[in-house]
Amino acid sequence: MSDYLIRATAANAQIRAFAVTSRDMVETARSRHDLSPVVTAALGRLMTGAVMMGSMLKGEKDMLTLQVNGDGPAGGLTVTADSQGNVKGYAQFPHAMLPPNSKGKLDVGGIIGNGYLTVIKDMGMKEPYSSQVALQSGEIGDDLTYYFAASEQIPSCVALGVLMEKNNTVKQAGGFIIQLMPFAENEIISRLEAKIASIAPVTTLLNDGNAPEDILKIALGDMGLEITDKMPVNFKCNCAKERVEKVLISLGREELQKLADEGEEVKLHCHFCNKDYGFTVDELKKMINSI
Numbered sequence: 001m002s003d004y005l006i007r008a009t010a011a012n013a014q015i016r017a018f019a020v021t022s023r024d025m026v027e028t029a030r031s032r033h034d035l036s037p038v039v040t041a042a043l044g045r046l047m048t049g050a051v052m053m054g055s056m057l058k059g060e061k062d063m064l065t066l067q068v069n070g071d072g073p074a075g076g077l078t079v080t081a082d083s084q085g086n087v088k089g090y091a092q093f094p095h096a097m098l099p100p101n102s103k104g105k106l107d108v109g110g111i112i113g114n115g116y117l118t119v120i121k122d123m124g125m126k127e128p129y130s131s132q133v134a135l136q137s138g139e140i141g142d143d144l145t146y147y148f149a150a151s152e153q154i155p156s157c158v159a160l161g162v163l164m165e166k167n168n169t170v171k172q173a174g175g176f177i178i179q180l181m182p183f184a185e186n187e188i189i190s191r192l193e194a195k196i197a198s199i200a201p202v203t204t205l206l207n208d209g210n211a212p213e214d215i216l217k218i219a220l221g222d223m224g225l226e227i228t229d230k231m232p233v234n235f236k237c238n239c240a241k242e243r244v245e246k247v248l249i250s251l252g253r254e255e256l257q258k259l260a261d262e263g264e265e266v267k268l269h270c271h272f273c274n275k276d277y278g279f280t281v282d283e284l285k286k287m288i289n290s291i
Contacts (some may be wrong), residue, residue, distance in 0.1 A: 005055055006212045007229040010220040014184040015192065017210035017220060019176040020051040020233060025087065026162055027170040028235035031252055033094045037164045038134070039074050041106045044162035045140035046079045047089045048175045051233045053079030053144075057123070064274045065120040069197060073098060078273070084162025085233040087270040106164070111136030117147055141175070148179070155189075161202035172206040174214055188223070195219055196202040239271035244268050244277045247289065253291050260284040 005020040026044035029035065037041060046066055054064045060083060068077040075092030101107040115135050122128040131151040136142045141160040150157035160175035178196065180189060196219065199205075205215050216225055247268070248256065258268050266279045279287075 003233045004212065005228050005231055005233050006214050006216065007055065008225055008227045010222070010223040010225045011184070011188045011192075012224065014181050014188050015220065015223065016180060016181065017032040017176065017178045017216050017225075018055060019174070019215050020048060020052055021212055022048045022051065023170050023173045023175040025207075025233055025235045026173040029089060030170055032235075033285065034092055035094045035098050036093065037113045037168050038098055038106045039091050039094055040066075040097050040106060040164065040168075041162040042108045042111055042140065043075055043079070043089055043091050043251060044076055044170065044173050045108065045160040045175070046077050047081075047087050048160050048162075048173060048236070049140060049144050049158060049177070050079045050081040050089070050221065050247065051085060051087040051143060052175065052177050053119075054083055055085065055231070057121070059083065059123060061124060063122040065118075065121070065122070068112060068115065068117040068135070068138075068140070068143070069118070070113035070115035071113075072096075072138065074111045074113075077112075078271075085231045086236040086238075088235060088237045088270045090274070093142065106162075108140065109138035112140075114138070117143045119147060119151065144177075157196050159199075159202045161206070163203040163207060172203050174206050174212065174215075175202050176212070176219070178219060191223065192220075202271050226248075237270060237275075239270040239273060239275065239277075241277050244270075245279070245283075248279065248284075249287050249291060253288055256284055256288045256291075260288065264269060 003022050008017045017066045020124045030040045050066045079089030098110050105237040118132045120130045121126050133147050133150050136146045141158045142160040148154045154219045158177050163172040165171045228245035246276045268277050
């Protein structure tokens, strides 16, 4: 498999961890949406975080949505992920640009700006679980770390990165999430804090040839690391013409008749995969007759 995610525990299950390589997934998003380099980095980080958080869901049909709404040039970012390693996402302003930040890096925090992160979990209940926190830096990793602490009371370290080639394709992408369980001992907490403080950036680790397993070995190898699961991850949109047709039918006979009377093809656009679906007047009439 190319892109994949691993789940692991350490320190006798006092720590749980996730790590993923997501280059192909992020490159697919960049290509589908013609993203600028800095928006690629922003959306790529959010997708990478989402696919790891999605793997934390229990049910096969559970869904996670992450929405970043900032006042920066990129506007809003929306990503959804399931528990099976599938993720999709889009940016409100995919071509937004900013010069590099003071460190010469892609200015993800600047392109996002100030605003809010909303986390929505649809687990088949009457109402989805929803939580909103203020963005801490717009760098995505910091913001997800804060979300876990503020909304779920789980001390976490979320590290995410996207490295671009000179031709603006994606060279490396990936990340990890390391979390302390409520019964973690003080000694384990101190050891983990020291290790996290010394670990290199995710893109550096990936560019040096480290796989997700290697990254977690660097972080947790001396704490009894146990890898428990491995699964592929990919950019996947579940839209299809049949699903879009159901949306049109839901408008009802009267609205469909108005569209048919205009005598022109109706086009609906999927924001997630940037695909258009067209419906002819004859197809609209068939829908009307089916209601």
